[in-house]
Amino acid sequence: MGTNDFLEVLPEMVAFLRVAELGSFSAAARQLGMTPSAVSRRVKRLERVLRVQLMFRTTRQLRLTEPGLEAFARCSDLVRAAQETMQVADQYASSPRGTVRISAPKAFARHVLHPVISKFLEEFPEIDIQLLVVDRDVDPIRDGIDLVIRLTHEPPLGLAARRLMPVQPILCATSHYLNKTPKIEHPHDLVNHSCLYLGEKERDNRWFFKRGKETAEVVVHGRYVANHSELRLGGVLADLGIGCIPHFVAHETLASGAAERVLADWDFQAAYAGHAYILYPQTRFSIPKMRAVIDYLVEHIDASWQRF
Structure with missing residues (x-):
């Protein structure tokens, strides 16, 4: 390839970079505002120009070849440099x-x-x-x-x-739920309650607590599991149980009295703190x-x- 020939394949490099990052011609096409077939043609053209295969294509996945990994790193550097160049004028603004x-x-x-x-x-x-x-x-x-x-x-x-x-994640529930269920004085009491947790990972229903030198681990259960904090808060307000909620999401609800903290004297040590x-x-x-x-x-x- 000649010294300036790379200028002719800059769009092909960008298309290849997006496909490699997103793992999909369709996803790259959506981001670039193109059709998947157009993106595929650009990647194939880049391969012809470089005279190497950049990726293995199957119906289920894309995998970069060894030359593809090297090209990906170089294209990433190129795009990063282009983005920083676009910001040069901003650095000198008064x-x-x-x-x-x-x-x-x-x-x-x-x-x-x-x-x-x-x-x-x-x-x-x-x-x-x-x-x-x-x-x-x-x-x-x-x-x-x-x-x-x-x-x-x-x-x-x-x-x-x-x-x-x-x-800081906290536990909260409505007074209506708490008044009709067994009293909670210790983390181990949670086994008798319906708890709302994330459910993204296998151990998300294992809750850990600490108070001074005392620790406790509880495996909780519940009928409503949701991996979004606002949905779990909605479940709490629907009296579905005790929810694990980030404090910044629960703050207004607690301040209004619509819900109250549970085991507030314990440090709830959730994985997403x-x-x-x-x-x-x-x-x-x-x-x-x-x-x-x-x-x-x-x-x-x-x-x-x-x-x-």
């Missing part, structure tokens, strides 16, 4: 302006992020926010997102991270609009959501 794209989990976006963003937009009239609400791990480079909010125990390597707030972090490539903090959003979210979310 004041924060432009659009910042943020991704966040659905419940967190609704209960925590949205109220803060509303106030931010009032204070920074030259910055626009594009919010992607999605319950999956988003890669800021691959997905073209400026800032990613993730709830985790430890932020991933390779990205800058700022801590926003602790994420940790902190909310804002993640971004280190180089982006130098961009004024990014720095303005990051600093604002860190300051105002931490101040608004102290553990209760």
